[in-house]
Amino acid sequence: MKKILLTILCFMLLLFSVGCGSNSNNSSSARQEKVTSSDGTEDGDDISSASDTSNSNGSTLAKSNNGTKRILIAYFSQTGTTEKAAKRIQELTKGDIFEIKTVTPYPNEYKELTDVAKKEKEENARPKLATKVENIDNYDVIFVGYPIWWHTAPMTIDTFLESYNLSGKTVVPFCTSSSSDIKESMEAINSLCPNSTILEGLRANDISDIEPWLKKIDIIK
Numbered sequence: 001m002k003k004i005l006l007t008i009l010c011f012m013l014l015l016f017s018v019g020c021g022s023n024s025n026n027s028s029s030a031r032q033e034k035v036t037s038s039d040g041t042e043d044g045d046d047i048s049s050a051s052d053t054s055n056s057n058g059s060t061l062a063k064s065n066n067g068t069k070r071i072l073i074a075y076f077s078q079t080g081t082t083e084k085a086a087k088r089i090q091e092l093t094k095g096d097i098f099e100i101k102t103v104t105p106y107p108n109e110y111k112e113l114t115d116v117a118k119k120e121k122e123e124n125a126r127p128k129l130a131t132k133v134e135n136i137d138n139y140d141v142i143f144v145g146y147p148i149w150w151h152t153a154p155m156t157i158d159t160f161l162e163s164y165n166l167s168g169k170t171v172v173p174f175c176t177s178s179s180s181d182i183k184e185s186m187e188a189i190n191s192l193c194p195n196s197t198i199l200e201g202l203r204a205n206d207i208s209d210i211e212p213w214l215k216k217i218d219i220i221k
Helices: 002-068 081-093 110-122 155-162 183-192 207-216
Strands: 071-075 096-099 141-147 170-176
Touching: 071 081, 081 096, 081 141, 081 170, 081 207, 110 155, 141 155, 155 183, 170 183
Parallel strands: 071 096, 071 141, 141 170
Antiparallel strands: none
């Protein structure tokens, strides 16, 4: 009799052990599925979503910048050196280009030219212009290029800047010179355009300096 009871008891314990093991495995499996589902669905989708949003924003910003930065490159060039710099800026920015010309041309002979330039500076003259930008309001960024005469921009540039309302616009000076820097002309332009944003200018004697400069001042990427 004792043997029979012992056998029945052992059998019942065996059944109970198998049942617990099965429940434990099912519970573990359920937890594992839940973790996998959480990693794959929540975190995975969040990462993908964040990546998509970043790319979308980056693309939108790039298009917005290209769409809203309406650029004009205005330049005065006596010998053609400043014109070359202006055309390189146009090539890189895809802006419109405009040549500033005076009603009375400047002399080509060097000594005569320096005398005229000096006199204009001393008299704070405003040479009359033969060309005009008809749609200046269409532009947000205006490059202004010139040679350096007597350490600053020709008085022609003063006439040009005073001919338009440049309030709220971005003005970007660039110059060409064999020795003088752009500093004094920058001070003059700041004075002439008090309500404009004046970006860092460049003495553009070396054409290869133009692209890094445009990137530095965030005109091109």
